[in-house]
Amino acid sequence: MNPSLFTVPMENYIALSAVVFFLGVTGVIVRRNPLIMLMSIELMFNAANLALVTFAKAWVNNTGHIFAFLVITVAAAEAAIGLAIVVVLFRKRTNVDVDEVAVLKG
Amino acid sequence: MYHVLGIDGSFPLLYFIWLAPLVGAVVLWAFGPRLKSLAGPIGSALIGAAFVATLFSWNDATAISGTSAGAHQSMFSWLPGFSFGLLFDRLTLVWTLIITGVGFLIHVYSIGYMAGDRAVARFFAYMNFFVFAMLTLVLSDNFVGLLVGWGLVGLASYFLIGFWFERPSAVAAARKAFVINVLGDVGILYAIIVIVSKVGSIGYGATFAGVTTLFTPHELFIVCAAIFVGCAAKSAQVPLHTWLPDAMEGPTPVSALIHAATMVTAGVYLIARCAPLWTASPDARALVGAIGALTAIAGAVLGVAQWDIKRILAYSTMSQIGYMIMGVGVGAFDAGVLHFLTHAFFKAQLFLGAGIIIHHLASEQDVRRMGGLRKEMPFAFIAMGIGVLAICGIPGFSGYFSKDAVLYETLLAGHPVLYGIGVLTAGITAYYMFRLLFVTFFGPYRGNVDPSDLGIRHPELAGTAQSAGHHAEEEKDGHDHGVHAPAWLMTVPVAILIVPSILIGWLAFGGENSPWKRFFAPVFPHASGAAVAPIPELWSGIIVLVVVAIGIAVAYWRYGTATAQAGSVERLRLESVRMPRILTNAYYFDAAIDILFVRPSRWLGRIFGTVIDPMVIDGGVREVTHTAGWLGHLFRSFQTGLVRGYALYLVFGVACFVAYYAWIGAGR
Numbered sequence: 001m002n003p004s005l006f007t008v009p010m011e012n013y014i015a016l017s018a019v020v021f022f023l024g025v026t027g028v029i030v031r032r033n034p035l036i037m038l039m040s041i042e043l044m045f046n047a048a049n050l051a052l053v054t055f056a057k058a059w060v061n062n063t064g065h066i067f068a069f070l071v072i073t074v075a076a077a078e079a080a081i082g083l084a085i086v087v088v089l090f091r092k093r094t095n096v097d098v099d100e101v102a103v104l105k106g
Numbered sequence: 107m108y109h110v111l112g113i114d115g116s117f118p119l120l121y122f123i124w125l126a127p128l129v130g131a132v133v134l135w136a137f138g139p140r141l142k143s144l145a146g147p148i149g150s151a152l153i154g155a156a157f158v159a160t161l162f163s164w165n166d167a168t169a170i171s172g173t174s175a176g177a178h179q180s181m182f183s184w185l186p187g188f189s190f191g192l193l194f195d196r197l198t199l200v201w202t203l204i205i206t207g208v209g210f211l212i213h214v215y216s217i218g219y220m221a222g223d224r225a226v227a228r229f230f231a232y233m234n235f236f237v238f239a240m241l242t243l244v245l246s247d248n249f250v251g252l253l254v255g256w257g258l259v260g261l262a263s264y265f266l267i268g269f270w271f272e273r274p275s276a277v278a279a280a281r282k283a284f285v286i287n288v289l290g291d292v293g294i295l296y297a298i299i300v301i302v303s304k305v306g307s308i309g310y311g312a313t314f315a316g317v318t319t320l321f322t323p324h325e326l327f328i329v330c331a332a333i334f335v336g337c338a339a340k341s342a343q344v345p346l347h348t349w350l351p352d353a354m355e356g357p358t359p360v361s362a363l364i365h366a367a368t369m370v371t372a373g374v375y376l377i378a379r380c381a382p383l384w385t386a387s388p389d390a391r392a393l394v395g396a397i398g399a400l401t402a403i404a405g406a407v408l409g410v411a412q413w414d415i416k417r418i419l420a421y422s423t424m425s426q427i428g429y430m431i432m433g434v435g436v437g438a439f440d441a442g443v444l445h446f447l448t449h450a451f452f453k454a455q456l457f458l459g460a461g462i463i464i465h466h467l468a469s470e471q472d473v474r475r476m477g478g479l480r481k482e483m484p485f486a487f488i489a490m491g492i493g494v495l496a497i498c499g500i501p502g503f504s505g506y507f508s509k510d511a512v513l514y515e516t517l518l519a520g521h522p523v524l525y526g527i528g529v530l531t532a533g534i535t536a537y538y539m540f541r542l543l544f545v546t547f548f549g550p551y552r553g554n555v556d557p558s559d560l561g562i563r564h565p566e567l568a569g570t571a572q573s574a575g576h577h578a579e580e581e582k583d584g585h586d587h588g589v590h591a592p593a594w595l596m597t598v599p600v601a602i603l604i605v606p607s608i609l610i611g612w613l614a615f616g617g618e619n620s621p622w623k624r625f626f627a628p629v630f631p632h633a634s635g636a637a638v639a640p641i642p643e644l645w646s647g648i649i650v651l652v653v654v655a656i657g658i659a660v661a662y663w664r665y666g667t668a669t670a671q672a673g674s675v676e677r678l679r680l681e682s683v684r685m686p687r688i689l690t691n692a693y694y695f696d697a698a699i700d701i702l703f704v705r706p707s708r709w710l711g712r713i714f715g716t717v718i719d720p721m722v723i724d725g726g727v728r729e730v731t732h733t734a735g736w737l738g739h740l741f742r743s744f745q746t747g748l749v750r751g752y753a754l755y756l757v758f759g760v761a762c763f764v765a766y767y768a769w770i771g772a773g774r
Contacts, residue, residue, distance in 0.1 A: 037750075087369070098750060098751065099748055101747075101749070102747030105745060
């Protein structure tokens with residue numbers, strides 16, 4: 001590990017990543033609009049990406065970069081599917097409150 | 107000198123002898139209803155053909171080459187040590203001649219006896235099937251083939267005892283015979299398992315060659331005892347004899363062929379076949395000899411107490427097989443087989459004679475309701491009279507030679523007690539057989555006497571429990587007595603049987619040089635140790651004769667004198683009423699079996715039915731479904747359908763992971 005590679009202290013990156021991640025979590029749990037929830041999920045992905053890139057730089061190891069790209073890909077796929085679901089929901093009903101969509105209740 | 111079994115070769119006639127009855131059975135089964143009156147002749151002809159083929163194969167059976175005796179035809183091999191084939195040696199020859207020869211005569215007789223029955227074709231199909239099964243038993247060259255035949259004759263016996271299946275008593279008798287016989291099959295199966303584990307082969311030859319090297323005396327005794335369980339069940343030895351008297355529910359020709367001449371002597375065959383085992387095991391000889399003697403006297407004493415003509419003969423069969431088993435059991439194999447041979451003729455003749463009477467009297471079987479039949483049915487009287495003289499061992503008749511041979515060789519083998527029991531049994535036999543003769547053929551005809559005057563009102567006291575309900579049902583069993591086949595069909599076979607009944611015993615005339623002894627000298631091992639007889643054979647014969655004469659005299663005094671004949675109705679009534687209950691109940695064997703086995707089985711069934719099954723089995727299944735349902739209910743409550751709820755679970759899970767790794771990290 002080589003902290004001297006960082007101009008800004010590494011802890012700041014990690015702290016930013018944690019803050020963004022918890023913003024995302026809170027957004028998913030608190031908001032009922034599916035679009036906002038998808039955006040929050042996107043926040044969590046990017047928080048994870050930030051952490052991966054930070055650690056990759058810290059350890060001088062490209063695995064973290066590679067995984068960051070992988071996460072971006074997954075995020076794109078997730079966004080495609082999620083938006084498709086949202087579009088279908090819009091067509092089916094007028095309001096899009098996720099709490100109203102509980103048909104799969106056990 | 108003992109010979110290894112069988113000269114290998116190709117013997118197509120053996121296949122013919124073996125399979126001709128099977129062809130008959132299949133044809134009669136398949137086309138029976140269309141053949142109608144042809145069924146009997148077809149079935150008889152095939153058995154007759156098998157008999158002729160047996161005669162043509164005589165030289166194959168008696169051939170001796172080097173250390174081999176008889177003919178051996180290999181069929182196929184399944185696994186190493188499990189080869190199947192046909193063995194036709196002198197012992198098998200004797201049995202095959204009786205099975206096909208006497209079997210043929212009884213088939214011809216049956217054409218007459220069964221004429222008018224609804225299911226003649228079915229009867230002959232069963233009879234042919236029986237002959238095939240019995241031939242499988244005696245022709246097999248290995249223990250497994252023998253067991254197959256052993257099981258098939260039990261099946262054929264079951265079919266034929268229950269032939270008149272409209273009768274509940276016949277069905278019960280058939281079931282009883284089958285169950286007890288299966289018990290014996292299990293004994294033989296156990297013996298086979300031991301033999302295979304010790305010898306690695308099921309063949310007779312390999313087993314007998316290794317008797318002294320591969321078995322310890324204890325193991326040998328176990329094998330013999332297990333085999334004997336099978337023999338005891340099949341040959342009605344105490345305590346597995348109780349099915350035989352009940353088996354008389356079958357048609358009389360069946361009783362003559364299966365339950366007198368052939369099947370019930372399968373135990374004698376098996377012990378004679380396994381002679382090397384018995385020769386090597388003194389314990390087995392002692393056990394089997396003792397059981398044979400016990401059966402001989404137990405059967406004879408019960409014969410005294412019977413009123414049903416077929417049951418008298420059934421108990422006498424049991425007693426005579428006791429003699430045979432005693433003979434082969436103590437190591438006098440040729441004597442035991444000789445008694446089988448003579449018994450097959452005279453007992454078949456007695457049964458067929460009884461069949462003529464029963465047929466004539468419209469299914470009456472109770473001797474108290476007969477009497478005076480000598481003038482009405484002179485032929486039956488002569489036939490049964492000669493049979494009685496033969497079974498009693500009157501000199502000159504066949505039974506005399508064979509019974510004396512068995513008794514004297516038992517004495518020679520060093521069993522004076524068994525000898526004494528055998529001699530006593532001979533006296534009792536003479537008594538009850540002459541009783542049968544006097545009551546049936548002498549005195550006034552009692553068929554029109556009120557049954558209660560003969561003591562028949564109390565069947566449970568008179569020992570003919572079944573016979574009371576019998577006759578009423580007899581009319582319904584489809585046996586139309588209006589239809590009668592030509593009389594010669596029933597008389598000629600009996601007349602032919604009379605000849606060997608008288609003469610066949612002379613084969614054993616001449617002591618050690620008799621044709622019989624010389625015939626079997628190459629195949630039976632001789633029990634070691636030249637025994638010195640306590641008394642010469644002549645004296646033994648005289649002792650037996652004196653005892654037999656006493657038996658006949660008592661029977662004459664009780665039933666034969668002029669006054670006894672005149673007052674026979676009152677006499678029989680008193681005897682029926684006073685008959686000891688232990689005899690009329692056959693020593694309570696059935697009751698004991700009921701208490702020891704049937705009731706515990708029922709209790710076990712009830713326990714399983716009321717406790718184990720509903721509570722443990724059903725309860726277990728119910729508990730599993732309950733638990734699954736409860737778990738499902740629990741997990742279903744988590745599935746709220748709210749996406750944000752699921753997200754919360756995820757967060758909670760992630761929090762757990764984070765907490766865990768934080769804790770691990772802290773501990774480092």
